[in-house]
Amino acid sequence: MIYDISPPLTPRLAVWPGDVPLSHRVMCDGDPVAASALRTTVHLGSHVDAPCHVGRGAATIDQCPLDWYLGPCQVMRVNVARGQCVVPELLGPIETPRVLIATDSYPDPENFNEDYAALSPALIAFLKGHGVKLVGIDTPSVDVFAAKDLPTHHACLEHDIVILEGLVLRDVPAGLYELIALPLKLVGFDGSPVRAVLRTLA
Template identity: 40%
Template sequence: MQRLWDISPPVDARSPVFPGDTPYSQSWAAQIAPGCPVNVSSITLSPHVGAHADAPLHYDPEGVPVGALDLDPYLGRCRVIHAIGKRPLVEWSDLAHAVGDLPPRVLVRTYERALLDRFDNDLSAFAPETIERLADAGVRLVGIDTASIDPADSKALASHQVIRRRGLRVLENLVLDDVPEGDYELIALPLKLMTADASPVRAVLRRP
């Protein structure tokens, strides 16, 4: 049997969003009642709510939307590395204990317990030099358990710009609280949203 880790936070009206972004809301177009056999709802949300994949369009005006991305980076061998409490930036030295023979995907845990009920203005992010060195090591996708790979107040988005320049993909808002360090298979496929700058994912890890 294979063990499965669900590394996606719950998504509902209580889900934190980046200040100014669109929160999750849901309304009912139809509800089960005499003459109506089904419940049908409509939802409104930013594609950055919950666990999500950023598309190049998010940080590059000429970037491709999420629905046009190759799915291969979001599926396959992955390493989870703990850098708990490393703020404001995760440096290469914080990962150095676990970077030997890296697989193409790296997810970094920074929280002891992920914040699921409020936005963290002091979130941990990647130092751009860390992204550069991960790319040099052959990593194609990076992920983090915070809302952004850049500090919340960043305007330059230096780590996003490294991602853009080096052609990496990114996952944000993961929940890695109960995941031991080590190697897994990642499955975190974005939706085929053909004009969107990001997509929610149901991110899971599994290992034999």
């Protein structure tokens, strides 16, 4: 069974305030072919951040090894208040190198709520200590909205943990899965939208 954990990409999908929302331009309307063009931020819906998103000179998305985004993964559901950070004490045992954290604090991808929950920098250090190399979240950012200096993004950079944001985990039970969330090969870009899915284990 496959869980689709990506929101629908439409012009109504909320993007970070001030960022470029998706626009869909029909270049050819079906005679003789249908063909569209799109314009959007790469931080759209379910997306990965490249290390260079917050680290000047760090890896761009095309330079990131694909095996980071593919493989054993654990979904953990946490009980965290709106606007607060998930701390290590809220997590159970870590069993895989990829961890997706469901906060249920960003319920509608078409309405940006600034009080979503995020991850603490200490949580990132804790995950690193357990061999984690990818962390995902069901909110627009691993940092709280007010954190202009992005301490959790920087903790991920420091600990070589890649970031998957904007997931839809509402219907996914906690447990072990295979994650597939491959970025596009966008040369020099600081992130990429992904079609993120979880496959149940046989």
